[in-house]
Amino acid sequence: MRVLVLGGGGREHALAWAIARSPLLTKLYAAPGNAGIADLAECVALAIEDGAAVAGWARRQAIDLVVVGPEAPLVAGVADACRAAGLAVLGPDAAAAQLEASKAFTHEIAAACGAPMAAHAVFEDAGAAKAHLRAMDGPAVVKADGLAAGKGVVVAETLAEAEAAVDAMLGGQFGAAGARVVIEERLVGEEASLFALTDGETVLEIGSAQDHKRVGEGDTGPNTGGMGAYSPAPVLDAALAERAMAEIVRPAIAEMARRGTPYRGVLYAGLMITAAGPKLIEFNVRFGDPECQVLMLRLGSDALALFAAAAEGRLAGIAPDWKPEAAITVVMAAKGYPGAYEKGAEIRGLAAAAGIEGVTVFHAGTAAREGRLVATGGRVLNVTATGADLAEATARAYAAVDAIDWPEGFCRRDIGWRALGR
Numbered sequence: 001m002r003v004l005v006l007g008g009g010g011r012e013h014a015l016a017w018a019i020a021r022s023p024l025l026t027k028l029y030a031a032p033g034n035a036g037i038a039d040l041a042e043c044v045a046l047a048i049e050d051g052a053a054v055a056g057w058a059r060r061q062a063i064d065l066v067v068v069g070p071e072a073p074l075v076a077g078v079a080d081a082c083r084a085a086g087l088a089v090l091g092p093d094a095a096a097a098q099l100e101a102s103k104a105f106t107h108e109i110a111a112a113c114g115a116p117m118a119a120h121a122v123f124e125d126a127g128a129a130k131a132h133l134r135a136m137d138g139p140a141v142v143k144a145d146g147l148a149a150g151k152g153v154v155v156a157e158t159l160a161e162a163e164a165a166v167d168a169m170l171g172g173q174f175g176a177a178g179a180r181v182v183i184e185e186r187l188v189g190e191e192a193s194l195f196a197l198t199d200g201e202t203v204l205e206i207g208s209a210q211d212h213k214r215v216g217e218g219d220t221g222p223n224t225g226g227m228g229a230y231s232p233a234p235v236l237d238a239a240l241a242e243r244a245m246a247e248i249v250r251p252a253i254a255e256m257a258r259r260g261t262p263y264r265g266v267l268y269a270g271l272m273i274t275a276a277g278p279k280l281i282e283f284n285v286r287f288g289d290p291e292c293q294v295l296m297l298r299l300g301s302d303a304l305a306l307f308a309a310a311a312e313g314r315l316a317g318i319a320p321d322w323k324p325e326a327a328i329t330v331v332m333a334a335k336g337y338p339g340a341y342e343k344g345a346e347i348r349g350l351a352a353a354a355g356i357e358g359v360t361v362f363h364a365g366t367a368a369r370e371g372r373l374v375a376t377g378g379r380v381l382n383v384t385a386t387g388a389d390l391a392e393a394t395a396r397a398y399a400a401v402d403a404i405d406w407p408e409g410f411c412r413r414d415i416g417w418r419a420l421g422r
Helices: 010-020 051-060 071-075 078-084 094-101 103-113 126-135 159-170 238-258 291-298 303-311 350-354 390-403
Strands: 002-007 027-032 065-068 120-123 140-144 153-155 181-185 190-198 203-211 214-216 220-223 228-231 265-274 277-284 326-334 359-363 366-369 372-375 379-387
Touching (some): 002 010, 002 051, 010 291, 010 303, 010 359, 010 379, 051 078, 065 303, 071 078, 071 094, 078 094, 094 238, 103 120, 103 238, 153 159, 153 220, 190 238, 190 291, 190 303, 203 238, 203 291, 228 390, 350 359
Parallel strands (some): 002 027
Antiparallel strands (some): 120 181, 140 181, 203 228, 228 326, 326 379, 359 379, 366 372
16 A cells, blocks of 8 residues: 655654554655655645645645644645545544534534533633633633644643633634633643544544653643553543543544544543543544554554544444553654744664664654754654553653753653652
C-alpha cells in the first residue's frame, strides 16, 4: 500500500513508525514531516489544510490511504475532499470533526445521546459569562469553544482566575476560537484518555492513556499540548473502559450516524473518572499527542491493516492486539514553552538515547540543517520507552533523556507519578 501521513509532529512520527513496520506498506510519504519522519518516509511540501491540494497530489501519486494526524486539516474538510476524489482516509469529515472544533457542539451531542458530562453554559458576552461564574456553586472550568492547540482551557482555582480567563478568551487571545466560551462545572476525579477506532458502524476500543497537560511538575503552571503520557491508564480498568464505551463513545458515534454525519476514524474521549463513574470532558477527533506515541509502542497488531480497515468500512470482526508492556513518553520542550521560546538550537546525543533498551525517540519539532539536528518547535522530542511495568519504562525513558545533549531544552521529571504512586 502507498500511504500518505499528514502532519509533522511527534504523533505523526509515531504513526509513520508504526505504519513503516507493516508488511502491507510499499511506499510512505509524509507532509510536511520532520527530521525524524524523514528517516522513514519521503517528506513532501503540501498545504495540509487545503483539501483540493492534498487530494490532487494523492490521486497523482496513486495513494491507497491518507492518514490525517492533526485536527486542523480534518476541521478544514481535507477528509471530505479526499473521499470525494475516491481516496481512503483515516479521519472524519468536517461535519463530524465538529466534535473537536466546537466544545458547545460536543455538549449538544452528549445531551442528545445521554452521555454523562459536566453541566455547562455558553457565552459570547463577557458580562453575562462573569455573572454566571459568580452564581455558580463551586469552581469552574473556562474553555474557548474552538480549536486552541490544547491551550484553550483554564481550570480556575479562584473566581478572579475564571473571570480573567473569560476576558482573555473573549478578548481575542485565541482569535476566532475564543469568540464563544464554554463554562463548565469542575468535575472531581482523575483524568484518563480512551481511544476508539470506528468505520462509522463498528467501534473498537484501541487503548487508554493518561496525559500530563500542565507544564510544571506536580501538575502546576499553564496548560500545554501535553508534557508526557503513559499507557495503559491504571485508573481506567477493563470494567470502567467498557462502561465509558457503552455510556459515552458508542452512543456519541450512533448519534452522529443518526444525524447523517457518520463518524469515521479515531475518536479520543477525554474522561474524568469520578465517584459516580466516567464522565466526558471532551472529544478529540484524532489520536492524542503525546498519547499516540505510547499507544503505537504497545500496539501488537499491524497498524496499517487496522487503519485501512477503518477507512474502508471493514472493521467488523477485527480485534486489536496489545503487547503486555507498559509505555511512557517524556516530552522535551524548548525553554520558555508554552510561552515564547527560541528556535535553532542544536540537539546531540540521540543515538546514545535510542541505544538504551526499550527506547524510541520520536521527533516533534525538529529539522536537519547542514548536517545538524536543530529544534524548530515548542515541543521538540518525545523520549518514549517500554518496560515490563511502568517503573521500568520510566527508568529507561529518563536514562534516555539524560543521554540527550540539549541545554536549551527541559522536561518534567515526574511523568507517570499518579500511576507510580498507586
